[in-house]
Amino acid sequence: MTTIPTTGRALMLVERVKSFDQPDLASCFEVQQVELPALTADQVLVKVECSPINPSNLSQLQGHYGDFGKRPLPQATGGEGSGTVIAAGEGEYAQSLVGKRVGTVANPAGMWAEYVAVPAVSCIPLTDETTFEDGASCFVNPLTVVAFVETAIAKDVKAIVHTAGASALGKMLVRHAKENGINVVAVVRRQEHVDTLKEIGAEYIVNTSDADWHKQLKEITSELNATIGFDAVGGSTAGAVLSAMPANSELFVYGALSGEGISGVSARDLIFLNKKVSGFWLVQYLRHRGAGMAEMIGKVASALTTTFRTKIRVSYPLEEAAAAFQDYSQNMSNDKVAFKPFQ
Known part of the structure; x- marks a missing residue:
């Protein structure tokens, strides 16, 4: 006993x-x-x-x-x-x-x-x-990833931009998004991050250590029409990423790893290109999801050793x-x- x-x-x-x-x-x-x-x-x-x-x-x-x-x-x-x-x-x-x-x-x-x-x-x-x-x-990162993909599906978007792309959440997102026919454009800081993501099948990776990273990102997001982004960094990175995205894009901010507020967002992007910056908080999303949260948990529970490992x-x-x-x-x-x- x-x-x-x-x-x-x-x-x-x-x-x-x-x-x-x-x-x-x-x-x-x-x-x-x-x-x-x-x-x-x-x-x-x-x-x-x-x-x-x-x-x-x-x-x-x-x-x-x-x-x-x-x-x-x-x-x-x-x-x-x-x-x-x-x-x-x-x-x-x-x-x-x-x-x-x-x-x-x-x-x-x-x-x-x-x-x-x-x-x-x-x-x-x-x-x-x-x-x-x-x-x-089994909760924070996996449910956040499921929420990101659900958001993209609801908006009929086939490609999303994600900063902190080589994080544990970023790796999950690459796998889960691919299972749902969605590309992820991962924004990372070092070449070792690029190598790690390639090993798990990521196709679109931008390294901010490259001198022309902003140009690379603009070309990729235009080609894929990646009009949704999720930012975990904040600071000037958020503004730079949004400026590289196509017109009518929305960047959801869900973290501030830089310790700084959002900066570098141009008035032109907001006014003339109809771009938006919104906040994303998992707790609020799950409240809105209501009974549908059980479906999200079911997806996670069945893939903790694979997609959401x-x-x-x-x-x-x-x-x-x-x-x-x-x-x-x-x-x-x-x-x-x-x-x-x-x-």
Whole structure:
């Protein structure tokens, strides 16, 4: 019989992060012993095995994501991960998950911990061939990719532009878009990113290290009529990408890896060429999708070891949070860094 814990270790944010290069980064975090809540009827308790660091997590820790900056400290951390359901509330579906391996998401945070209580409906049962590492990134990146492709299909667009093209999300997007007959024009920063994307079948790649990258991008987007773009970088990159896209294009901004606001968008593009800059937030998209979210999750669950597979490059225990964040922030295009609480 499994003993149900009443407390567990959790990584807590005790001071806002100013920079992931700051010398006192470790002082922003504490691994604390926290009490686990009594489960409601529709909740389950997950013993966490693996939980990745995503770009949105870095923004959260700095207080720049949603309302995280307004929430009191100390603050639970981590958004998604995988593990085993060891206890459940009285609800029928919750009870059916006991003993099962799942991928899940913590709302609003708390996955970087030994145990987390989550709604049963936020769990995706993992197939036998899906490892905890495969299932750890089953929500944020995969659902974002599905949303991007759905957006392109709804607008009858056959090619999309994507910055941060060699990221874990970017690789998923190349694979999933191709399965749906959509080309991806990946914008990257280094030749090694070009090589990596070619290995997974990407056909259209623009390297911003090339002197004529803007001209290359303009020619490709014109040829493919790529009138939708998704930008994770911000800053001047966003404006430059939009200016290279055809008339009537729309650039959806879903991140700010540069740490800068959108710049370089010309009035001519907005007024005379009818170009647009819009925001994209996965949470809002899923709310709008409503019951259709189940269909999205179904697509992801059946392809976690193929289309939506995420490679974990290295894992850290909770006590080495500062090293983990520095590693990830300096190598964000080199697969995932994750926490393994029991490592």
